[in-house]
Amino acid sequence: MAATIKDVARACGVHVSTVSRTFSAPHLVNPATRSRVLAAADDLGYRPNRAARALTTGRTFNMGLIVADISNPFFPPLIKAAQAQARGRDYHVFVADTDEDPRVEEELIRTFTKQVDGVLLCSPRLSNKMIERLAEDVPFVVINRRIKGMPAVLMNVAQGAKLALDHLAGLGHRRIALVSGPIGSWTSNEMQGVAAEAQGLDLVFFGPNQPTEAGGLAVAPEVAACGASAVLAYNDLVALGLIEGLSAMEIGVPDQISVIGFDDILPGRLNRPKLTTVAMPAVAAGRMAVDLLLQSGGEGATVTLDTALIVRESTGRAQT
Amino acid sequence: MAATIKDVARACGVHVSTVSRTFSAPHLVNPATRSRVLAAADDLGYRPNRAARALTTGRTFNMGLIVADISNPFFPPLIKAAQAQARGRDYHVFVADTDEDPRVEEELIRTFTKQVDGVLLCSPRLSNKMIERLAEDVPFVVINRRIKGMPAVLMNVAQGAKLALDHLAGLGHRRIALVSGPIGSWTSNEMQGVAAEAQGLDLVFFGPNQPTEAGGLAVAPEVAACGASAVLAYNDLVALGLIEGLSAMEIGVPDQISVIGFDDILPGRLNRPKLTTVAMPAVAAGRMAVDLLLQSGGEGATVTLDTALIVRESTGRAQT
DNA sequence: TTTGATCTGGCAACCGTTTGCAAGGGAGGG
DNA sequence: CCCTCCCTTGCAAACGGTTGCCAGATCAAA
Numbered sequence: 001m002a003a004t005i006k007d008v009a010r011a012c013g014v015h016v017s018t019v020s021r022t023f024s025a026p027h028l029v030n031p032a033t034r035s036r037v038l039a040a041a042d043d044l045g046y047r048p049n050r051a052a053r054a055l056t057t058g059r060t061f062n063m064g065l066i067v068a069d070i071s072n073p074f075f076p077p078l079i080k081a082a083q084a085q086a087r088g089r090d091y092h093v094f095v096a097d098t099d100e101d102p103r104v105e106e107e108l109i110r111t112f113t114k115q116v117d118g119v120l121l122c123s124p125r126l127s128n129k130m131i132e133r134l135a136e137d138v139p140f141v142v143i144n145r146r147i148k149g150m151p152a153v154l155m156n157v158a159q160g161a162k163l164a165l166d167h168l169a170g171l172g173h174r175r176i177a178l179v180s181g182p183i184g185s186w187t188s189n190e191m192q193g194v195a196a197e198a199q200g201l202d203l204v205f206f207g208p209n210q211p212t213e214a215g216g217l218a219v220a221p222e223v224a225a226c227g228a229s230a231v232l233a234y235n236d237l238v239a240l241g242l243i244e245g246l247s248a249m250e251i252g253v254p255d256q257i258s259v260i261g262f263d264d265i266l267p268g269r270l271n272r273p274k275l276t277t278v279a280m281p282a283v284a285a286g287r288m289a290v291d292l293l294l295q296s297g298g299e300g301a302t303v304t305l306d307t308a309l310i311v312r313e314s315t316g317r318a319q320t
Numbered sequence: 321m322a323a324t325i326k327d328v329a330r331a332c333g334v335h336v337s338t339v340s341r342t343f344s345a346p347h348l349v350n351p352a353t354r355s356r357v358l359a360a361a362d363d364l365g366y367r368p369n370r371a372a373r374a375l376t377t378g379r380t381f382n383m384g385l386i387v388a389d390i391s392n393p394f395f396p397p398l399i400k401a402a403q404a405q406a407r408g409r410d411y412h413v414f415v416a417d418t419d420e421d422p423r424v425e426e427e428l429i430r431t432f433t434k435q436v437d438g439v440l441l442c443s444p445r446l447s448n449k450m451i452e453r454l455a456e457d458v459p460f461v462v463i464n465r466r467i468k469g470m471p472a473v474l475m476n477v478a479q480g481a482k483l484a485l486d487h488l489a490g491l492g493h494r495r496i497a498l499v500s501g502p503i504g505s506w507t508s509n510e511m512q513g514v515a516a517e518a519q520g521l522d523l524v525f526f527g528p529n530q531p532t533e534a535g536g537l538a539v540a541p542e543v544a545a546c547g548a549s550a551v552l553a554y555n556d557l558v559a560l561g562l563i564e565g566l567s568a569m570e571i572g573v574p575d576q577i578s579v580i581g582f583d584d585i586l587p588g589r590l591n592r593p594k595l596t597t598v599a600m601p602a603v604a605a606g607r608m609a610v611d612l613l614l615q616s617g618g619e620g621a622t623v624t625l626d627t628a629l630i631v632r633e634s635t636g637r638a639q640t
Numbered sequence: 641t642t643t644g645a646t647c648t649g650g651c652a653a654c655c656g657t658t659t660g661c662a663a664g665g666g667a668g669g670g
Numbered sequence: 671c672c673c674t675c676c677c678t679t680g681c682a683a684a685c686g687g688t689t690g691c692c693a694g695a696t697c698a699a700a
Contacts, residue, residue, distance in 0.1 A: 024658070350649085372687045
C-alpha cells in the first residue's frame, strides 16, 4: 500500500541504493539527482520503513522507558521530559508500566530487547543482579538506582532526607516516623541510611509499604500509635494517604503531627494542608537519562542531581 | 551477539524454516522435533526478532497510544488499562504525548505509521479531516471523538453534563458558568451542546481554556465576576484550579460557589473540599479501544460508555 | 503389494533497507 | 594525449524472519 524505496526508485529511473543514499548519506549523491529523488519521494509520500532499516543497521531509533507506575504523578513530568529530549534527537520513546511487579518488569525488558536501542529503567524493582544480566542484551540507563559500571541518573535522596530531618529537628521534633517504600526501592534504602545516622533523633521505621495513597492510608494507625510527632514519608502519595488517614482519626496535620513527603507532585501542591516535600528533579532526570543513553557507548557515567526541601503547610512546631 | 534463528537451526541440525514454524505454526512440526528446537532455543536464549518478523508479515504486534498530556491524571489509568489489555494479546503499547499540540500529534502519527499495527488516538486535537486523511496510512481507534466510519470509544459526556446540571438545578442554582476546554476538543463541544439545551437555566460560557489547573486558575476572576452561583468545568484539573483561584479571592467552595468537574481523578478525591465530579470510564475505555483496534478490520464500530455523577463536597445549596 | 492421503521438513523467494565493491565518466595534471 | 583520481551510480549480498511449494516418509485402506 504505502510507497517503498523501490517505488521511488522506479518513479525517477534510478537504483534503490541511490534513493537510500539520498536519505542516509546525501553527500554521496549528485545534487541534481538528489532533488529529483526528493521530489519523487515527496510526491509518493514515501517514508523509510524504520523496521527494515533497523534490520540492517541494528539501530531502531527507538528507546524504551520503563516506569513502575504511570499513575504516580511523579513519573509523567519525567516521561514528558524524556520524550521531548528524545524527539529532538530523532528518537522515539516507548513508555511501559510495570505495575510495580518485578516479573512484568523483566518481561517488558525482554520484549524491548531488539526493538529499541536502549532502555531507560526508572525506579526499578528488579534486583541488581538481574539488571546486570539483562544489560548484556540491551543498553540501560538506570534512574534512581546505583549499579556499578552502569550509567545512572541519581537524585540526591540522602541530601534531601537530611534536609527534611534537619527541618523537623529545627521545629523541635524528636521522635520521627519513617514510612518507607516497597522492597527493592533504592530510594527507600537511601532514606533509611541517612535516617539511621541521624544524631539525637528517635526514629521509628515502618515498612515496606505500597508507594501509593493506599499505602499511606494503611499505615496511618500504626504511625499515630507510635507516638511520633513527625513523619517522613517515602513519597508524596504516601504522605497524602497518611494525612488522609490521620485526619480520619481526628489527628490534625500539622498541629498534632507534621508530615513531609518526597517528589513534589501536583496533588501535594493542591492538598490542604499543602504538602511540605523534598522536590525531586524529575524533568532534569528524564532529559539526562536520554542524553546518557545516546552518548554512552555503554560506559557507566553517573549523574547525581540535587534535591531541595520545599516547606509548605504540612509541617509545624512540635507540641511541647 | 544475540542468538538468531540460524543459530538455533544449526544447534539442532534442522532448517531455519522448521525453527520458524516451531514458533509461528507449531502444529506443522513434529512434537519430537519441536521440543528439540524449543530446548535449543531456550538454551541459546533465542527470542524472535520482532522487527524482522514485521518485515515479512506486515504485523508488528505493537500499537501506538497518543494522548494529549500524560501529566493529566485522567490519562494514566486509561493508559494502564490499554497496556494490560494489549499485553494479554501479545501486543505492546507505545505511549506518546503531544503536549496538546496538533502539529506534534500529526508528526507522532506519521512516525508511528509502519512501526505499529494501529494507533489509539485519545482526545485528539487534530481536525476530523486530518484524522481521516492520516487514517489511510494506519488504522485508528479514536477515543473521545466521533468521526464517521471510524471505530471510536466515546464517553457519554452529554449524559454526564445533564446529570451535573440537574444536580445543580436541584440544589437551587440558576445562573451557572460553563468553563470549556481547548479548541478542537469534542468533549468540550458535547458539554456545550447539552448546556445550550438546558431549560430554565441561565448559562454563561467561558472558553477556550487550557485543560489544566493553570487554565482554571486563570478564569477564576471572570467566573467570580459573572455572578454565577455554580460552575461546570471542562475537567477536574480546571475545576481544581478554579477552586484554588476562588479561594485565593476569599470565595468559599461550596459555600458561595459550587464547582463540578469531569473525569474523577485522584487529586480531586484528595482535595479539600473533595471534588464533585462526573466520573469518566477511563479504564473501560482503554480496554475497549484495544479490543476494537484488534478486532476491527477497520470498520467503524462505535462504543459509548456511560458516565456517572459523583457527589462529594464541592457542591452545595445555592445561597438565597 | 499398490495407492493415495497425511505428515514432516527442506528449499528458496521475499519483505524494505543499507552498504561494500566496482565500474563508468569526467576532470585535472603531466 | 594519456593517466590518475574523484564523483556518481549500479550491483548484489546481507539483516532475521516467514511462507508457498515440493519431495520424501509414514501409514492405513484396499
